[in-house]
Amino acid sequence: MELSESFQVAAIVEKLPPSWKDFKNYLKHKRKEMGLEDLIVRLKIEEDNRVSKKKVGKDPMESKANLVEPKANKKRKHFGEGLSQGKNKYKKFAGKCYICSKQGHRAKDCCLKG
Template sequence: MWHLLMVLLDLVKDRKSSTEKDFKRWQQKMLLYLTTLNLARFLQEDAPDLGENPDQQTVVAVDAWKHSDFLCKNYILNGLDNALYNVYSPMVNSKALWESLERKYKTEDAGSKKFVVGKFLDFKMVDSKTVISQVQEFQLILHDIHAEGMVLGESFQVAALIEKLSPTWKDFKNYLKHKRKEMTLEDLIVRLRIEEDNRQSEKKADNYHQEAKANVVEQVHKSGVDDIDVNTIMETRNAHFFEDVFPYKVAQERSSLERTSMD
């Protein structure tokens, strides 16, 4: 009895599923509920025929069948969203109601399959997001594909994920493709995580070296010339000496004069 109550509560929560992509889940829960009540057979049975001259026993059996079918049909209607109740309540019996729901929503399921397959084929990784976050998106698409009843082998999943890496991962893609040992999807995700961490570390190291290189400044002696300042780096192919500006020439001239007077 407790199990039956839990199934009923789940159906109440999932009422809108009959109008959305989760119809299959709602249908399975409803089928379990009706099976527990011994009413599932009315989803496939037609109403019995009384015939021209029915006896009392036949009349009682037909009335019992109609009563059970009435319960079955209304259990299904009660599990639908309120907006659909008036649409499907005119159905003559449980079988007609069940088949009508299947025709409508299983057709939509077929469209849903095409939509999911389209998402899988169009999915490509980009450099503006982290690889691991995009792997999670890819796994959600795989989950939707499996939920639609389409089975993809793990080897196919691994190969597809490798192909969907961005062009900047070209070398790593080639490395993965040439690995002889078969990888599971979980192994591949671990390798991608390690590679991404290594790339981020290398990028930080490169940035640090560039900043350090930019901070290295060659000290130039203060010459007294306005055009040559301290902390200025000058590069030229032809060297020019400023004998007329630097104090070295003055000192040299004084030295020459001293030597002349002494001589």
């Protein structure tokens, strides 16, 4: 018993793996009469395209979006802060007050309050 060529083509198309679903639909709907040789050529082309797509990484026509996620509750460090300074983050003012001329404080700390 001999099977017709169109039946053989249809059987091969149906045996394609699930990942080839789009290509199967293309073959079913776009091509009316296809011989075994035409099917083999198209399958080789599709396989080469899939191999090259895997090498590149992703579909070149696929849209991409870069997302930035905020960091969870991290306080900003001020310039000059770091582990090397230890507990004494803020040094005492070493200059003179321009109002009372006392060493070690600024005018905003005591002289302008009162």
